[in-house]
Amino acid sequence: MNIKNTKTQYGLIARILHWTSVLLLLTLIVIASQFEGMLASPEKLKLTASHSSIGLVFFLVILARLTWRNVNHNPIKSYSIKSWQKLAAISLHRCIYIVLIAQCVAGIVMLVTAGKPIQLFNLFELIPFIEKHTLLNNFALNTHFFISIMIYPLLAIHISAAIYHQIFGLTDD
Secondary structure: OOOOOOOOOOOHHHHHHHHHHHHHHHHHHHHHHHHOOOOOOHHHHHHHHHHHHHHHHHHHHHHHHHHHHHOOOOHHHHOOOOHHHHHHHHHHHHHHHHHHHHHHHHHHHHHHHOOOOEEEOOOEEEOOOOOOOHHHHHHHHHHHHHHHHHHHHHHHHHHHHHHHHHHHOOOOO
16 A cells, blocks of 8 residues: 555555544543533533544544645545536535634634633643633534534445445446
8 A cells, every 4th residue: 555645546645644634533522421411510511522533533633634635646536436426525525624624613613712721632731822702602502512413424425426436336327
């Protein structure tokens, strides 16, 4: 397997970035499902801090994926599938990137507007550079929640299409 993408196949780096982001996203979903509906407590604070730290790493991995994707070949363009399927695949990937980046940005806005230090895995702390902004924080919280609901159908379509193409191949016969 090549390190870089070829015209017909994703390379090792693209695959590592893909599966790393998948694992991080699943971890974020599991953590978020645990603190949803919890009252304020030290346990919820710990879960929220873990979710935030992993979310920041996830954001960096997504940006790395996007950068890598833009400097490499896109194998989808070489697949022997109908034109509308190529367009759908490329559009779906773009939608997923947009939604995931928007989700991360909403999460970062939540952290920044909370008026509290931002911790990264208890390794270091970023001192808040703006005061607490409740209105913006609530907007970011609601946006973050709304986007989290949008992620599921996009991922379901993506996974279904990947399974379909694994079973039936990539030919337009």
